[in-house]
Amino acid sequence: MQQDDIQIKMRQLKTVVVVAIIIIVVLALVNGLTKLGKTKLSITVAPEGSKISINGKKSSDGTHYLKPGQYTITASKEGYKNDEVSVTLENKVQEVTLLPSPETTEAKQELLDNPEVQHEREALGAKKADSKGQSLEEMYPFVKLLPFSNLSEGQFKIDYGLSKDRENDIFLDINDSTPEGRKAALNWIQKHNQDPTDIEIHFTDFINPFVYGKGETGE
Amino acid sequence: MSSRRKFFIWAVILLIAAGIFFGYRYLSSTQTVNVSYKNVSQIEIKQILEDGSEADIVSASSAGTGQKDVRLKKWQNYIIYYKGMDGYSDGQKDFRTTYDTQKVTVEPYFSEVHLANLLTSEVEQIRQKIKSSYPDIIISYKINSGALYHFGDWYGTKLQFIGNSQYQSDDLKIVLQKSDGEWKIASNPPYINLDKFTYPNIPVDILRSVNKM
Numbered sequence: 001m002q003q004d005d006i007q008i009k010m011r012q013l014k015t016v017v018v019v020a021i022i023i024i025v026v027l028a029l030v031n032g033l034t035k036l037g038k039t040k041l042s043i044t045v046a047p048e049g050s051k052i053s054i055n056g057k058k059s060s061d062g063t064h065y066l067k068p069g070q071y072t073i074t075a076s077k078e079g080y081k082n083d084e085v086s087v088t089l090e091n092k093v094q095e096v097t098l099l100p101s102p103e104t105t106e107a108k109q110e111l112l113d114n115p116e117v118q119h120e121r122e123a124l125g126a127k128k129a130d131s132k133g134q135s136l137e138e139m140y141p142f143v144k145l146l147p148f149s150n151l152s153e154g155q156f157k158i159d160y161g162l163s164k165d166r167e168n169d170i171f172l173d174i175n176d177s178t179p180e181g182r183k184a185a186l187n188w189i190q191k192h193n194q195d196p197t198d199i200e201i202h203f204t205d206f207i208n209p210f211v212y213g214k215g216e217t218g219e
Numbered sequence: 220m221s222s223r224r225k226f227f228i229w230a231v232i233l234l235i236a237a238g239i240f241f242g243y244r245y246l247s248s249t250q251t252v253n254v255s256y257k258n259v260s261q262i263e264i265k266q267i268l269e270d271g272s273e274a275d276i277v278s279a280s281s282a283g284t285g286q287k288d289v290r291l292k293k294w295q296n297y298i299i300y301y302k303g304m305d306g307y308s309d310g311q312k313d314f315r316t317t318y319d320t321q322k323v324t325v326e327p328y329f330s331e332v333h334l335a336n337l338l339t340s341e342v343e344q345i346r347q348k349i350k351s352s353y354p355d356i357i358i359s360y361k362i363n364s365g366a367l368y369h370f371g372d373w374y375g376t377k378l379q380f381i382g383n384s385q386y387q388s389d390d391l392k393i394v395l396q397k398s399d400g401e402w403k404i405a406s407n408p409p410y411i412n413l414d415k416f417t418y419p420n421i422p423v424d425i426l427r428s429v430n431k432m
Contacts, residue, residue, distance in 0.1 A: 037247060037318065068318040090317070091294040166416065179380075179388045182411055197427045200416045207387055209356050210408035 038065040039089045043073060045098040046121045047111070050077040052098070061098075075100050079107030097128045135168060140199070142192035143170065154184030163200065171200035182206065250293050250316055254278075255286035256325040259301045264289065267296040267313075282325075291316050303327035334367040338374075341367065341402075345374050345395060348402045359384075360391070363432065368425045372397045375429030378409050392429045394421050 043052060043061045052059045053074045054066075068089045075098035076082045083098040099121055102108045111118045137143060140160075147159035156177035163169040174185045182203055189196050256262055259282040266274040277297070278289045283304075291297060299312045307327040314323050329337070342364070350357050357378075365376025378391045391409035395402045406418050413426045 163416075179386070182389055186412060195427065196412045197414055197423060197430050200414050201412050203389075203411055206389060206411060208391075208408050208410065209359070209384075209387055210353055210391070 035065045038067055039091055040064070040093045041066055041071070041087070041089060042093070042095045043098065044095070044124060045075045045100075046124050047077065047080075047100070047114075047117045050075045050080070050098070050100055073098065077107075079104040079110070097124050099125055099128070136170060140170060140194060142189070142194055145192070148188070149176070150181070150184060150188065154178060154180035154182075156181035156185040156188075158185055158188065169200075171202060173202050173204055175204040177203070177205055248293055249290045250318070251288050251320045252291050252314075252316060253286060253288050253320070253322045254299070254325065255322065256282045256301070257284045258304045258307045258327055259283070259325055260304050261302040262325060263300045264291075265298050265300070266292070267298055273298065293318055299323065299325055301325050301327060303330065306330055306333045328369045329367075329371055334371055337371040338365075338367045341371070341374070341397075345402050348395065348404070349378075349393065352404055352407075358382075365432070366428070368428070369422070373405075373422070373425050374402070375425055375432070377429075377432040392432065394418070394425060394429055396421075 041064045043059075043064065045052060045061045050061075052061050053076075054064070055071055059073075066089055068091065070086065070088055072084060072086045073096055074082055074084045077100050079102060080100035081103050083100045085096050085098060087094055087096060102111055111121070143160055147157065149157045154177075157175055159173050160170045161173060163171050172189070174182060177185060186196050186201075189199070189201075254262070254264070262280055262282045263276050264278045266277055268274055277291060278287070280287065282301070293316050296313065296315050299314070300309075301311070302309045304327075306329060308330045310327055312323070312325060314321075345365075346362055349362055359380060359382030360378040361381050363377045363379055365374055367374050373394065373396055375392065375394045378393055380388045380390055382388065389411050391411060392406070392413050393404065393409040394406040394413065396405040397403075405421050406413050410417075412430055413421070415421075415423045415426055418426060
């Protein structure tokens with residue numbers, strides 16, 4: 001009888017183990033299948049309590065698995081100016097940081113009263129700015145050399161500024177230049193593996209006679 | 220049921236499951252790309268690998284005009300090499316597959332020889348347009364011969380300074396576009412360098428070519 005009891009208990013234990021394994025496998029499969037074909041998007045926001053929406057639909061910060069495509073993520077909080085980011089999700093993990101900025105007196109006081117929140121915002125802001133700076137250098141490696149002045153074989157000075165029309169992009173400013181210098185500046189840009197067609201260039205001291213000359217009609 | 224029979228049944232179930240699994244994986248990792256082509260004599264599609272090299276031909280066909288569906292891996296870069304029919308140029312086109320069905324069109328431009336022939340009949344009209352647009356200032360510039368682009372509907376040239384100024388003696392670039400039978404200035408005013416942000420409506424390949432003049 002004792003032997004039979006042991007055998008029954010062993011069979012019961014085996015059944016429990018098999019059922020547990022099946023449940024774990026099914027849960028893992030369901031978890032995997034729900035993420036199949038989706039990309040991980042990680043949303044960080046400060047201050048806490050900000051409302052998050054993705055393509056206008058209420059959401060939350062943290063990790064999301066979304067189908068590839070275009071998404072606009074907005075963070076809003078009462079008393080703060082909304083922060084918005086547009087991303088194109090492909091098949092790589094994306095991280096997005098949103099930092100609504102205080103507008104009202106109450107919001108500003110809230111940050112003063114909670115310095116750790118402000119520190120968190122500053123740290124995230126620095127990280128966000130740093131990643132933008134890094135990508136500018138990745139896009140235009142020669143910006144590390146700017147400002148640059150050339151006094152021989154055509155005088156010019158070249159520097160860059162952030163574009164007002166395009167986020168995370170620059171324009172080049174060429175000044176203190178002669179006509180030969182402006183040609184030399186273009187050669188300098190090309191010498192640093194940058195096609196001048198792909199970058200907005202302002203020749204600041206060039207007075208275009210087609211704009212300021214007399215009698216032209218243009219289009 | 221004998222153990223041999225049980226084994227056979229399990230093996231069939233596993234084979235079917237494996238077939239479904241790998242079939243689904245293939246279908247979910249690839250997508251349909253509809254390639255439509257016009258005036259080409261040959262077309263080849265190659266995958267660009269991560270190291271920049273090109274994989275073997277994915278799909279090759281003698282073309283003409285038509286369209287073809289090909290099944291390609293998702294999130295990969297591909298390049299289409301094509302040869303144009305007589306009077307049309309050879310070339311290549313890059314594209315990247317995404318997560319959904321997409322359409323790629325291959326339509327070669329006129330060949331350089333054909334464009335050069337067309338230019339002889341267009342150049343006078345183009346020069347007159349430039350001169351009438353800038354009647355007083357154009358006398359300080361020589362309009363270089365320039366070139367037609369694409370289907371002969373774009374023109375670009377360098378305006379070479381021949382005037383007296385020492386400080387504003389830069390050569391300038393200008394692009395015109397023909398529409399409704401009339402040439403119009405597309406890059407006003409002419410400038411030292413034409414960039415794609417200031418002139419988003421001018422094809423970038425034309426800007427690049429004209430900037431090199």
